[in-house]
Amino acid sequence: MFTVVVELGDRSYPIHIGSGLLASDTLLRQTLQGRRVMVVSNDRVAPLYLDAVLGALDPERTATCILPDGEQHKTLASVERIVTDLLQRRFGRDCVLLALGGGVVGDLTGFAAAVYQRGVDFVQVPTTLLAQVDSAVGGKTAVNHALGKNMIGAFHQPIAVLSDFDTFATLPAREYRAGLAEVVKYGLISDAAFFAWLQTHSRELQQRDPAALAHAIRRSCEIKAEVVAGDEQEQGRRAILNLGHTFGHALETGLGYGTLLHGEAVAIGLRFALDLSAQLGLADAAEVTATIELLRTLGLPTSRPRPLPADRIIELMGVDKKVRDGRLRFVVVNHIGSAEVRADIAQSMLLKILDRGVEPEDVAQS
Numbered sequence: 001m002f003t004v005v006v007e008l009g010d011r012s013y014p015i016h017i018g019s020g021l022l023a024s025d026t027l028l029r030q031t032l033q034g035r036r037v038m039v040v041s042n043d044r045v046a047p048l049y050l051d052a053v054l055g056a057l058d059p060e061r062t063a064t065c066i067l068p069d070g071e072q073h074k075t076l077a078s079v080e081r082i083v084t085d086l087l088q089r090r091f092g093r094d095c096v097l098l099a100l101g102g103g104v105v106g107d108l109t110g111f112a113a114a115v116y117q118r119g120v121d122f123v124q125v126p127t128t129l130l131a132q133v134d135s136a137v138g139g140k141t142a143v144n145h146a147l148g149k150n151m152i153g154a155f156h157q158p159i160a161v162l163s164d165f166d167t168f169a170t171l172p173a174r175e176y177r178a179g180l181a182e183v184v185k186y187g188l189i190s191d192a193a194f195f196a197w198l199q200t201h202s203r204e205l206q207q208r209d210p211a212a213l214a215h216a217i218r219r220s221c222e223i224k225a226e227v228v229a230g231d232e233q234e235q236g237r238r239a240i241l242n243l244g245h246t247f248g249h250a251l252e253t254g255l256g257y258g259t260l261l262h263g264e265a266v267a268i269g270l271r272f273a274l275d276l277s278a279q280l281g282l283a284d285a286a287e288v289t290a291t292i293e294l295l296r297t298l299g300l301p302t303s304r305p306r307p308l309p310a311d312r313i314i315e316l317m318g319v320d321k322k323v324r325d326g327r328l329r330f331v332v333v334n335h336i337g338s339a340e341v342r343a344d345i346a347q348s349m350l351l352k353i354l355d356r357g358v359e360p361e362d363v364a365q366s
């Protein structure tokens with residue numbers, strides 16, 4: 001096991017990464033220290049891992065809230081259910097919520113923890129690759145609104161993250177691959193050497209090789225922890241973590257939550273972010289090609305699904321949170337390993353880029 005610390009003064013917290021973390025109850029016990037715990041999970045993950053978690057906790061001081069699975073349940077209604085369960089069981093401000101699941105459970109539980117009695121502690125136990133490298137780290141919590149993804153949320157840091165690779169044993173291939181999109185994102189925004197490492201280790205990553213996974217998860221968490229520590233509330237640099245996400249969120253919303261996985265939408269978004277960067281004279285053609293090739297090698301889609309016309313995507317991007325003063329803001333790559341936010345992108349340029357890269361160009365998608 002190794003530990004990456006998110007340095008946020010007295011709200012600093014550890015991300016423990018390794019194998020066997022749930023099987024041995026020591027870490028969970030140490031983290032929760034006999035406090036009252038509400039374990040929040042969903043009806044897909046709970047049958048797989050809830051017993052392992054409950055085994056480490058005092059049954060007298062523990063309750064569970066099992067929600068239906070799926071992005072379509074990342075709503076205020078689910079938060080209300082968690083809050084109702086907490087109130088019915090008379091959980092006070094000293095309780096801890098424990099999120100057991102992927103990014104959906106983590107975002108929902110984190111938001112419930114942020115608002116329950118104006119804020120209680122929570123622990124993330126992420127069980128998807130995407131959640132381990134991204135959503136469980138950094139304290140962004142949110143639920144969706146019918147008019148936009150993650151439109152209701154709060155910054156609320158967990159007190160600890162326990163990332164156990166053993167949970168990938170049951171993770172479907174498509175979900176696993178989707179998480180790799182966020183890993184590629186970290187190389188693009190901040191570490192050219194890591195991007196090159198991903199290119200040479202794509203086969204091991206596809207095969208879920210534990211040593212390769214350990215490196216990929218650790219490096220991703222280190223990069224995210226460093227960016228978050230420098231700009232917790234996204235006043236500036238943290239926005240680079242949204243590379244590919246303006247396009248990606250528009251695709252997710254436009255196609256209906258759950259059609260494309262978040263990571264798949266991000267993969268397509270990364271391709272468009274690179275196209276945009278090249279159009280601005282930043283990234284060069286070889287970098288665009290290298291990014292598309294890496295994403296495809298990892299089994300990710302890189303072209304826009306046909307049902308969404310370019311002007312609809314632009315309209316959807318208009319409700320993205322990165323809009324400031326009426327101008328769309330985009331994260332672009334200066335070169336692989338360095339990113340920045342630009343607010344000077346003309347709509348005509350976006351239309352030009354969106355006209356390219358439409359399915360069925362993408363042969364790798366299946």
Ligand SMILES: NC(=O)c1ccc[n+]([C@@H]2O[C@H](COP(=O)([O-])OP(=O)(O)OC[C@H]3O[C@@H](n4cnc5c(N)ncnc54)[C@H](O)[C@@H]3O)[C@@H](O)[C@H]2O)c1
Pocket residue numbers: 042044045048069070071074101102103104105107127128129130131134135136137138139140141142150167168169170171172175178262263
């Ligand atoms: N807060 C953030 O900073 C942040 C960052 C990135 C993404 N997100 C959010 O994360 C969500 C996506 O997360 P996700 O990709 O983990 O999706 P998810 O939570 O929907 O999990 C994917 C599917 O896998 C199932 N699952 C989870 N773990 C499993 C396991 N070990 N074995 C078998 N099945 C398992 C889930 O129940 C679900 O059906 C989106 O809502 C996105 O907006 C948040």
Ligand SMILES: [Zn+2]
Pocket residue numbers: 134182245262266
């Ligand atoms: Zn993401």
